[in-house]
Amino acid sequence: MLVVEDEPAIAELVALYLRRDGFGVHLESSGDAALAAIRSLSPVAVVLDVGLPVLNGIEVCRAMRAAGDWTPVLFVTARDDEVDRLLGLELGADDYITKPFSPRELALRVRTVLRRSSGGVSDVLQVGSVRLDVGERRAFAGSDEVSLTSTEFGLLAYLMKSPRQVFSREQLLSAVWGYSSVAGTRTVDVHVAQLRAKFGASSPIRTVRGVGYSADAS
Amino acid sequence: MLVVEDEPAIAELVALYLRRDGFGVHLESSGDAALAAIRSLSPVAVVLDVGLPVLNGIEVCRAMRAAGDWTPVLFVTARDDEVDRLLGLELGADDYITKPFSPRELALRVRTVLRRSSGGVSDVLQVGSVRLDVGERRAFAGSDEVSLTSTEFGLLAYLMKSPRQVFSREQLLSAVWGYSSVAGTRTVDVHVAQLRAKFGASSPIRTVRGVGYSADAS
DNA sequence: CCCACCGATTCGCGAAATGTTCATGGCACA
DNA sequence: TGTGCCATGAACATTTCGCGAATCGGTGGG
Numbered sequence A, B: 001m002l003v004v005e006d007e008p009a010i011a012e013l014v015a016l017y018l019r020r021d022g023f024g025v026h027l028e029s030s031g032d033a034a035l036a037a038i039r040s041l042s043p044v045a046v047v048l049d050v051g052l053p054v055l056n057g058i059e060v061c062r063a064m065r066a067a068g069d070w071t072p073v074l075f076v077t078a079r080d081d082e083v084d085r086l087l088g089l090e091l092g093a094d095d096y097i098t099k100p101f102s103p104r105e106l107a108l109r110v111r112t113v114l115r116r117s118s119g120g121v122s123d124v125l126q127v128g129s130v131r132l133d134v135g136e137r138r139a140f141a142g143s144d145e146v147s148l149t150s151t152e153f154g155l156l157a158y159l160m161k162s163p164r165q166v167f168s169r170e171q172l173l174s175a176v177w178g179y180s181s182v183a184g185t186r187t188v189d190v191h192v193a194q195l196r197a198k199f200g201a202s203s204p205i206r207t208v209r210g211v212g213y214s215a216d217a218s
Numbered sequence C: 001c002c003c004a005c006c007g008a009t010t011c012g013c014g015a016a017a018t019g020t021t022c023a024t025g026g027c028a029c030a
Numbered sequence D: 001t002g003t004g005c006c007a008t009g010a011a012c013a014t015t016t017c018g019c020g021a022a023t024c025g026g027t028g029g030g
Helices: A008-020 A031-041 A057-066 A080-088 A103-118 A150-161 A169-177 A186-202 B008-020 B031-041 B057-066 B080-089 B103-119 B150-161 B169-177 B186-202
Strands: A002-004 A026-028 A046-049 A073-077 A095-098 A124-127 A130-133 A138-141 A144-146 A205-208 A212-215 B002-004 B026-028 B046-049 B073-077 B095-098 B124-127 B130-133 B138-141 B144-146 B205-208 B212-215
Touching: A002 A008, A002 A031, A008 A026, A008 A103, A008 A150, A008 A169, A026 A031, A031 A046, A031 A057, A046 A057, A057 A073, A073 A103, A095 A103, A103 B103, A103 B169, A124 A150, A130 A150, A138 A186, A150 A169, A150 A186, A150 A212, A169 A186, A169 A212, A186 A205, B002 B008, B002 B031, B008 B026, B008 B103, B026 B031, B031 B046, B031 B057, B046 B057, B057 B073, B073 B103, B095 B103, B124 B150, B130 B150, B138 B186, B150 B169, B150 B186, B150 B212, B169 B186, B169 B212, B186 B205
Parallel strands: A002 A026, A002 A046, A046 A073, A073 A095, B002 B026, B002 B046, B046 B073, B073 B095
Antiparallel strands: A124 A130, A130 A138, A138 A144, A205 A212, B124 B130, B130 B138, B138 B144, B205 B212
């Protein structure tokens, strides 16, 4: 997954959410660097800001297509009038999203674009007997479905994306709740408790005293 | 394969994608030239822009049908209300797609149209006990027919094309209402409520709080 | 054995998302 | 031109969820 965006703050935020959804993310800030990266990295999809300086997103996409590269592209546009330009010309895109967007929305669209272009592979996470279908937003304990809220799902998904890796409460807050969150670190505990209650004995969340939590089979 | 489109940029792009899919593509930019080309080339299918100057797409199709030519036609329309006109006129259209469209989507539909016209298979979507005949635009709950408006049908069909996949309200608006739609996201809710009311207990629409909706059996 | 610290759990409030109803206005069709 | 259907958004009802505070439990060090 390649993200091309010249505003570092936005780029970081987007990367954060995509990584949380299990994508390997590489960042670029200019059009020509993007083209080089696309050639060398062969990403599964490209998130492309239209308003790049010098070589803009549309031109990058056109160059890719002209070179025979059909990697899925998702455009990010700043304003509605840019949308109109998109509408007329660049049908080479697979989807677009308008700023300001919620990172969650972006991640959803990326998955949709990938599913459309690659024939319906939905990404499934599994740790122990717990299974998470990210595309369908469903959770299972063995064969029983467990109903999770949005936050619970995001938290569990983030942990399960990196099994056995330990995350601090602060890490989890910024990753799952976002940078602008005002929630206290105790809130993480509450949701962990909630998850454990819902999964019972098969709960995959391990406490690492003095450090944080991790998703683990045992 | 004949593509009739008066905007050169779009025509070129569409041709690019169709050729990539192995079709031989011929381009025309006006209605009367299209009719001549159809007679002389006998294409396997025609991609026809509704908004052509002078002789528009609908008239071209009507002329073809009147002349006994039942070559599959895929309409490209700029707006949803044109869709209604298409359906109301009950032309021999085999499918339609709204601008702006993803070229991938177009290629997909062309293949579907060709398959249908050669094998006579009408595509039917089914989730749980709800069945949607896309070709005839009819909906059924079990064996009972349910009467849907065109917006309701479009929404339900889009959801059922990707069962269990979750779509945000924004995604649904883009896909069903069109990119240039100005409708608010709550409008989606209203139509979901309509569909649920019409299908009652067998409603296939699942709410995913904080994310959106999906079509689902359970 | 006691104390301090950390984590687990419960509870209630406030906020946000969703469901539903209704009035308006536009558009197609007669 | 009149009629009726339907999309739309506002308004209201309802449910759900996030969050912090308080309490309880457990663990390890002194």
